[in-house]
Amino acid sequence: MTDGDWRDGGFRQRRPSAETLAWVAASMGRGSRVVGRRRLTGGVCSAVHRLTVERRGVRTFVVLRQYPGGLGLQEPLETEIANLRVVAGSGLPVPGILAADVAGAATGGAPSLLMTRLQGHVDLDPAEPRLWLTRIAEIAVLLHSLDLPAKTFRPWVDSWIAPRDGLRVPVDARKPAVWEAAFGVMATPPPKDEAVFLHCDLLPVNLLWSRGRITGLTDWNSIHRGSRGIDVGHCRRYLAALYSAEWAEELRSLYESMAGVTLDPWWDLYALLHYDDSGAKWIRGQVAGRRPVDVPGMTSRVEHAVESALGRLG
Numbered sequence: 001m002t003d004g005d006w007r008d009g010g011f012r013q014r015r016p017s018a019e020t021l022a023w024v025a026a027s028m029g030r031g032s033r034v035v036g037r038r039r040l041t042g043g044v045c046s047a048v049h050r051l052t053v054e055r056r057g058v059r060t061f062v063v064l065r066q067y068p069g070g071l072g073l074q075e076p077l078e079t080e081i082a083n084l085r086v087v088a089g090s091g092l093p094v095p096g097i098l099a100a101d102v103a104g105a106a107t108g109g110a111p112s113l114l115m116t117r118l119q120g121h122v123d124l125d126p127a128e129p130r131l132w133l134t135r136i137a138e139i140a141v142l143l144h145s146l147d148l149p150a151k152t153f154r155p156w157v158d159s160w161i162a163p164r165d166g167l168r169v170p171v172d173a174r175k176p177a178v179w180e181a182a183f184g185v186m187a188t189p190p191p192k193d194e195a196v197f198l199h200c201d202l203l204p205v206n207l208l209w210s211r212g213r214i215t216g217l218t219d220w221n222s223i224h225r226g227s228r229g230i231d232v233g234h235c236r237r238y239l240a241a242l243y244s245a246e247w248a249e250e251l252r253s254l255y256e257s258m259a260g261v262t263l264d265p266w267w268d269l270y271a272l273l274h275y276d277d278s279g280a281k282w283i284r285g286q287v288a289g290r291r292p293v294d295v296p297g298m299t300s301r302v303e304h305a306v307e308s309a310l311g312r313l314g
Helices: 018-027 074-086 131-144 176-185 226-244 244-260 265-272 279-287 297-312
Strands: 005-007 010-013 035-041 045-053 060-065 097-101 111-116 194-199 207-210 213-217 224-226
Touching: 010 018, 018 035, 018 045, 018 060, 018 097, 018 111, 074 097, 074 111, 131 194, 131 213, 131 226, 131 244, 176 265, 176 297, 194 226, 226 244, 226 265, 226 279, 226 297, 244 297, 265 297, 279 297
Parallel strands: none
Antiparallel strands: 005 010, 035 045, 045 060, 060 111, 097 111, 194 224, 207 213
16 A cells, blocks of 8 residues: 555545556456556545556546555445445446455455546536536436335434434534524434435535536445435535535425425434534535635534524424
């Protein structure tokens, strides 16, 4: 392995090791060699590189995801591989698996996954925000229409004996009472809802775009079946934190119109309340300089979204 460490919640690796490059070349077929590499930005728990592989005069781009050795991440990598196999052929724009070294035996101790490269790039500064949000709503509706196997989603507190123990009002909250009211809602059992196929990390940083259309949906670490409000709510939390509560509301409106459903505000609050005092650090790391991040206003924007969700409770 080359030198690397954890900084600001993310793993920074200068380049894949010589062992890794040899493994990639062998995985791509006899006579293949890696002739180029570029680290992709935004990953906070793994190092992701785009590699150029040449074989018989033909060059191909592939994507390599690696986890730092010794951190016990073989199981998450195995889960991602299994999930990618579930969604293969589903019609979703997902990467294909080319090779995997879950134990890191051939890659210098770094659990590794080699995938096909999807066209496009992460777009966090859309020229046409409503069209951008429309496309996100469309892919969410498509995702939730799939009849694919996955384990049933269970919220963070299964027993509902002490559901507020892990919830804290952000230190820079302007309206602490709003957060406390939302925590009170979490003290009630989750309402029953239609169980649909979920990505569970449907965030703008996990979408690739080309010419105004979504060309890739990445980071398949946590598929489940559960309320569609979970996926939409997590995306709404991110939209509120990074942009505005109005953008978050627009996504909800678009999704409900396309899917012909009304999202349950309980599950919306469940997703929104994943925001905490560490939210700014994680989002800033994921954005990785691709757009300005207004950290001082982040909590108040999420707070506005929480307050709006509370207002939708019957």
